[in-house]
């Protein structure tokens with residue numbers, strides 16, 4: 001109840017501060033990346049996408065020199081196993097909303113690593129949005145994070 005009230009108050013304050021703003025307003029929060037395993041040829045990045053604007057947007061691609069390919073992936077249930085698939089249409093971020101990328105769900109996938117992802121490294125990633133265009137993010141490698149998620153996201 002009070003949490004909701006806080007959000008409404010924050011939204012009202014933003015509207016007052018930016019009366020003329022129109023369009024999506026994207027910010028990336030709490031990013032981290034990890035290798036898919038100790039000797040992995042792949043890795044993934046996770047973060048929260050916020051859209052504080054008044055228009056929907058969509059993450060449609062990502063680029064980085066960490067790997068030969070960078071794809072937008074999600075996990076789907078295939079019988080009793082989880083399988084990763086590329087999401088061609090990308091991830092929608094509604095106006096005034098957010099879209100989480102997290103382990104076992106939507107993520108940015110690095111395939112064919114050009115160098116190992118070491119704890120403490122930072123990976124420069126360009127996120128490409130349908131309307132907001134290119135947004136550069138420095139994503140810290142944190143191999144110890146997110147272990148609460150099912151380990152099956154490490155199996156590919």
Ligand SMILES: [Cu+2]
Pocket residue numbers: 044073074084107108109
């Ligand atoms: Cu993946």
